[in-house]
Amino acid sequence: MKTVVIGVIGADVHAVGNKIIDYVLSENGYNVVNIGVLSSQEDFINAAIETNAKAILISSLYGHGEMDCRFMREQCEEAGLEKIKLYVGGNIVVGKQNFKDVEKRFKKMGFDRIYPPGVKIEEALENLKEDIGI
Amino acid sequence: MKTVVIGVIGADVHAVGNKIIDYVLSENGYNVVNIGVLSSQEDFINAAIETNAKAILISSLYGHGEMDCRFMREQCEEAGLEKIKLYVGGNIVVGKQNFKDVEKRFKKMGFDRIYPPGVKIEEALENLKEDIGI
Amino acid sequence: MVKNEKMSMEEFLEIREEVLLQWPTGNHPALNLEESIKRLKSVPPHKNFAMKLRKAKKEGVTLIQPRAGVARLNEHIELLQYLEKYGQADFLPSTIDSYTRHNRYENAEDGIKESEKQGRSLLNGFPAVNHGVDGCSKVYEAVNVPLQARHGTPDARLLSEIINASMWTSNEGGGISYNIPYSKTISLEDTIKYWQYVDRLVGYYYENGIELNREPYGPLTGTLVPPSISNTVAIIESILAAEQGVKNISVGYGQGGNIVQDVAALRALEEQTNYYLKLFGYEDVFITTVFHQWMGGFPSNEADAMGLISYASTVAGLGNATKMITKTTHESEGIPTKEANVQGLRASKMVVNLLKGQRMPDSKELQEEINQIKKEVDSLIRAIVKVGKGDIAQGVVNAFKEGLIDIPFAPSELNNGKILPARDIDGKIRILALGNIAFTDEIKEFHRAKLEERARIQKRELSIQMTIDDIYAISEGVLVGTTKD
C-alpha cells in the first residue's frame, strides 16, 4: 500500500475538499496521511519523511497558493525527498486566470501535476496510479 | 397643430409601442394619424399626403426593417413629399448589431433620425419639436 | 358559417388540393398522405413531441425549449444543433419568419437570397415553406430531440402540411391566438377554419396511429394579458382542436410577474382545460402546460435579463409546467446569437433542475387566486357559448364582435380593444378599463377594488398612465409601475 500525504497549505481553511480527498483515496487503496488545513510546507515535508510517502498532494483553495508554494520543491530536496511527486490542486491562484499560464508557473516551481479548479479528486486518480502505483 | 403619421411597417404586427406612441404624441400636442401595424410604404405616403403631415414616424420591431424601408425616401420624393421628415425606430435590424453601423445604413437610405432599441418615444419628443415644431 | 364540427374527410381532401398548390414546394412525394404516415411512423419516441411530453408529465419535470430560426438551411441546422448540444434544449423549435407567417413566400424567397448574398440572416425566422419537405426533413434528421414549428401564422395550412410530413411532431398556434395578436384584418371565421384544417390533419394522423402534439399559443400579445383571458382562449382552442381529433395538447401561459398569480394561472389552466374538454364531451385528450418566460418588453442589460429569465424559471418549476419557453439576454435588442440563446437555456435549465420535485405549497392566497381565475374563465366561456347559441366556434366570432372577450394591445381590428390592464399593488394583473368584457358584476367589482387599492397606496389616479407605467416597468426593473409625474 502506497502512502500519500494530503493537506491544505498556508492560512487556508477550506476543509470540505480535503475530507473528500481523504475518503476517496483511502477507498481506492492508498494509505492516506492527512495533515488537514492550515498546514505549512514543513508540516507536509515532515509527514512525508515520517511515513515514507511517495507523493504529496497539496490543496490550495483560497488564492494564496502561489505564495504559499514558493520553494516547496527546493525544501523537499533539502530534506532529502528527492523523488517525491508533488501535486497541487484546488483554486491555486487569485481569480479566474488562463490555466495554461498558471500551469507553467507551477511547473517551473517544480510541481509534477497541477490541476485547475473543478477537477475532482476522482478524476486525478488515474494520474496517481500512473505515477506511483497503488 | 402639426400632423405626424405613425405606423408599423411591413409584415410587422407589434402593436404595443405603436399604441403608446399614439397616446404620448397626442398628449403632447400633435395631431397623430395612426395607420397601425402591417402598413406598406404607400400606406404611409398616402396618409402623409392626405393629412399634410410634417413627419412620418416608422416603427419596425420585427427585424425586417432594413428590407421594408428600402427606397422609402425615393418613394416619398416621387410622391411629392420632398421635405417630409423620416424617422425610424424600434428594433430595426435583425439581431444585436453595432448601432453606429445601423445608423449609417439608414442615413444613407435617407432617414433623418434613427433610434436604437430601448429609446422610448418620450425621449424622442425633443427631436420632433426641434425638427417640425409643435 | 364556421362551426365546431369535425371536418369531413372529403372536405379536408378537397381543401388540401388547393393548399398544396399555394407554393411549388406543396408538390412533393412526401405530401402524399400514405407516404407521410410512413415517414411519421418512423419517428422514434425520443424524437416525438407528444411522447416526450407524456414522459415528462409522468416524471413531473419541466423541460425547456428555446426560440430559434434563421433564413438559411445550413445555418438553421447548425443553430439547432448548437442549442441542443450546448444549451441542453429538451425540445427544438423552428421559429418561422414573418413573411412566411403572412404567406408572402416571394418575399421570403428574396429574404433567403439576400441572406445568402450577405452571409447573414436578413429574415427573422426560418422560411419552412420555401425550404419545403426536403429542407425541413434535413432539419429533422440533424437533431436528436422533437421539433416544433413556432410562428404566428393566421393561415398555416401549407406550412403545417410541410412540417408534419417532415416529421416535426408539434405545431404551435390556433384560430384565435394566431389571428388576433398577429394580424389586422383577417376574419376569425377564416382563421378558425384554417386551424380546423391544421387540427384535422393531426386528427387524421392520429386515426392512422400517429400521435402529434398541438399547442395553442398562450401568451397572445405578451403584454399584461390577464390570466383569465389567455386561459379562456387556450381552453377554447383546445376544444376546437379536440373536435378535429387532436389528442395531445399543450396549453400555454405567459409569465405575468406575480409568482402566486402565475402559479395559480398554470394550475387553473390545466384543471379547467381538462374540465371543459370533458364537459364538451372530449374524453381522452392528454393535457400538459407550457410556461413562457416573460413575453413583454425586456430589460436591455444582460445581467438583468438573466435575473428575469431565472426568476421565470423558478415560477415554471414551482408551478409544475411541463414545458418552458426560454428567452435570452438579447431579447430587448434583436434575434439572439446562438451563444446568447444558450446562456438563457442553461440558466433556465439550472433552475428547473434545482426545483425538480419542488412545488409551491398550497395556501389560502394561492387557492383564492386559482378560484378567481376560474370564476373569470367560467364567466367568459358562459358568454361565448351563449352568443354562439351553443356552438363554441360561432360563439368566439360573436364574442369578439361584441367585445365580450377582448385582448389587450392586440393589432386586430376584430378585437374590441377597449380593455386596459394594470397591476394591483402585489403586481397581479387586473383590469382597469373593462370595456364590454363578459365578467359578472362581482368580478368587475373585484378588479375595481384591487386597482383602487393600488391607486390609494401609490397616491395616484386610476388612468391609462398606470397601464403605460406597467408596460415599461419590468424592462426598467420593477414590477408595479410608479407614476412618472
Added chain:
Amino acid sequence: MVKNEKMSMEEFLEIREEVLLQWPTGNHPALNLEESIKRLKSVPPHKNFAMKLRKAKKEGVTLIQPRAGVARLNEHIELLQYLEKYGQADFLPSTIDSYTRHNRYENAEDGIKESEKQGRSLLNGFPAVNHGVDGCSKVYEAVNVPLQARHGTPDARLLSEIINASMWTSNEGGGISYNIPYSKTISLEDTIKYWQYVDRLVGYYYENGIELNREPYGPLTGTLVPPSISNTVAIIESILAAEQGVKNISVGYGQGGNIVQDVAALRALEEQTNYYLKLFGYEDVFITTVFHQWMGGFPSNEADAMGLISYASTVAGLGNATKMITKTTHESEGIPTKEANVQGLRASKMVVNLLKGQRMPDSKELQEEINQIKKEVDSLIRAIVKVGKGDIAQGVVNAFKEGLIDIPFAPSELNNGKILPARDIDGKIRILALGNIAFTDEIKEFHRAKLEERARIQKRELSIQMTIDDIYAISEGVLVGTTKD
C-alpha cells in the same frame, strides 16, 4: 473561564492597550475613543449600516451586498466604487485577506508589496489592518453607502478597532462562527472572549449615541449545514453580543436549496432570535435577517451560475430577508473581476426588485418546516444552557466539547466532526449520521425516516456516499445527488 457577562470598562480598556500594540497601525490618533466617537457621529444615516437596515426592514425590501476585496488601497476603492455605481450595491463590504484573518500582518505586508510589484492583487482580500485608519477612512470617504468588514477572523480585535474608527458601521463575525469554520486549534474560550471585546466596543459606542450593526456569520462551512445548527449558532452569538450592549444585529443564513426549507429557516431564525433575546432579558435589540446565496461549491459554467444566483434571490425575496449577500459567475474559479461581480449584483437586484412585496404564502408545509427547525433549535439551546449550568458562553464551550453541537465539514479540532448531512428526497437538508448532537429521540427519528425515504426512492444505501454526492450535486446542476455506482 469565559462567561456571558458584560465586560467591565476597566477590563476592556486594559485589553485595549495591548490590542492596539499588535501592529503599528494601532497607534493612530483616531483610535483615541473620544476622537473615534466624534468621527462616527459624523456618519450620515445613509452611510450608517444600522440605520439603513432599519429603514429597509420597515419598507419590507431586500437589499444587496457583494463580497469584494483586493490588496492595494486604490484598486480596492475603485472596485467598491464600481460595484456601487454599476452593480447598484446597497451595502459595500471589504472582504479581508486570509493573512490578516490569521493576524499574520507581516505576510499581508509582503502580499501588498508583491501586489504593487506585479500590478495585480496577490491577496484574496483587503488587508485592512495594514492599511490602517488612514487607508480605511479613505475607503469610507470614497463611497456613498454603508461599509462592513467581512472576514473570518478568530481574533478580530485590532481589525475591529481600526474599521470602526474608520467609520465602517458594521462588522461580521462571532466567537463561534469565525472560529469553528475558520480555524483549526484556537480555543472557543479565546475566540468568545475576543468577540466579546469586539461587541463591547460596539456597545460602548452605543452608550455614546452611536448605533452600529453587528452580523454573526450565518453560513458556517457553507456546505449542507442543517438550518437548525446554523440558526442556533446565530442565536447564541446574538445573545453574547446583546450582553455586551449591541443593539442592532443581523442574523444570517446560507441558502440550502429547497425553497420551502429556506424560507422556513429565515422565518424561524428571525422569530427565534427575537424570542430568545427576550427570554434571556435583552429587550430592545433590533433584528434583521441576511440571506447568503448558495455558499457551497458552484457550477463552473457562468450561465448556470447566473441561474443559481437568481434562484437564490427569489428565495431571499419570498423569504423577506432584509439583506442578501451575492455571489458571482466566477465563484467556482476564483476571486471575481469587478465586471463579474456586477453581473451577479444586477441579476440579484432585478429579482429582488420584482419580488418587492411578494412573499411565500403561509402553508401547511411551510409551517411544518418552521416548527421542525424551531423544535431542533430549542433542543440544541436547551442542551447548551444545561451543560453551561445556565451560562450560555460556558455552555457553548462544553457543548462543542461533547459534540452536542457539531458543524459539518468544519476544520476545527474543537468540533466533534461526527455528523454527516444529506438531503431528503425533496432536497431539504437532514442529518444522516447524528454523532452526539443534542436532538431529542423524536427529532432523530424524523431525520432517519426522511433519509430512509430517499434511500428507498433512489434505491440506494444510507451511506457517506450520499453526502458526497450531495456536496457535488449543485455544482453539477442538480439538488439531490444520485449515486455514482
